[in-house]
Amino acid sequence: MKQHATAVASLVGAVKNYGSLTALDGLDLMLHRGELLALLGPNGAGKSTAIGLLLGLIRADAGRVELFGEEPQSLRARRRVGVMLQSASLPQTLRVGELLRLTMSYYPSPRTLDDCANLAGITDLLLRPYAKLSGGQQRRVQFAMALCGRPELLFLDEPTVGMDIEARQRLWTAIRGLVAEGCAVVLTTHYLEEAEALAQRVVVLAKGRVISEGSVDALRSRVSLTRIRCITDLDEVAVARWANVASVEREQRYLQICTDAPENLLRRLLDADPAVTELEVRRAGLAEAFTELTRETTTTQEAA
Known part of the structure; x- marks a missing residue:
């Protein structure tokens, strides 16, 4: 059996309500050893709730x-997990080395300070x-802290x-190395270019449900869009009215x-601009x- 085929965590038919709001609506999600999963979705899709369940926070x-294989609230299971949340409240007076040593003390077999x-x-x-x-340096410190316990799930x-x-x-590069280690x-x-560069599997959530799952290439192939980039003086508002145009963006001269x-x-x-230059045509990326x-x-939900 391949290493990445081993499941380390799962949600099966997970439902979570906050009053009248349904954050997760029967969500199934499986996390595999040696795999980087990108969990994407618009704000309110249920990403934070799904992670909160897996971390035993809710x-x-x-x-x-x-x-x-255990309840997420189990200390034994949680010691095998590393977490780098979007916001972190850390002791501001401590030096970086002191923060890392403090974090290392919570684990039975931590990485060395130098390794982290x-x-x-x-x-x-x-x-x-x-x-x-x-801010960027603090994020790197938070990443180091997430690695202190030699996590099997990050x-x-x-x-x-x-x-x-x-x-x-x-x-x-560091993330890819961790995945390669299992x-x-x-x-x-x-x-989304980050997810495109790193993810082996992408799960897209909306309204607490999975609406798409697969590799980056598989998701891109579901959308028959092509991206055309060029230098032109054409007005983007006028171009947006043309037939078969899904979106238009102006990036300085482009x-x-x-x-x-x-x-x-x-x-x-x-036809509209024979003087167009630096014409580039490529298949739409993960963002599109x-x-x-x-x-x-x-659109489907509004029409229902």
């Missing part, structure tokens, strides 16, 4: 929740007070917010158009697929 109203610092790229920050760090909630490109790339990773992010009929669109584009999938779900 309890389901119905259905089954398991973490390493090297993985997160913070060896130069160990003597600095946490409160004096930039939850990363918007992990690279505030990071520069170099720090983000270094974190991606760690299961659950990633939630609004940077116009980016998504269409389900690229050949027709290209003919009209060249995500937008189209969630829009289809909203």
Whole structure:
């Protein structure tokens, strides 16, 4: 059996209500060893609730929740999990090294201080007070803290917010290394290019249900959109009214158009502006697929 085929956590028919609001509506979700799962969805889709159930922070109203075959509230199971939440309240007066040593003390067989610092790229920050760090540096420290217990399951909630490109790339490399060692990773992010770069499997939630699941390529193939990017003086509002145009965005000199009929669109584009330059045509990415999938779900529910 392949390593990634082993389940480490699961939700089966999970239901969670907050008064009259249904946050999860019979959600099934399986997390596998050695796999990076991107959990995506618009605000209010149920992502935070699903993670809260798996971490044992809240309890389901119905259905089954398991973490390493146990109740998520089990201390033995929770010690096998690392968590990097979107916001963290940490002692501001402690130095980075002190924060890591404190976190390491909660686990029976923690990573070494040097190992955590090297993985997160913070060896130069160990003597600095946490409160004096930039937002991106604090996120890297939080990542190091999530690794202290040698987690077999790692939850990363918007992990690279505030990071520069170099720090983000270094974190991606570290995440890939953890997955290669067999760690299961659950990633939630609004940077869809991050999910596209890292995820082996993507689950898209809407209204507390799974609306799509599969590899990045599989999700992209469900949306027959092509992205056309070029330099043109054409007005984006006028282009948005053309037939077969799904969306239009202006990025400084560049116009980016998504269409389900690229050949027709290209003919009209060249007709309207023969001076168009730097023309680039490629299949739509995960961002366009995500937008189209969630829009289809909203439209279907409104029509029902």
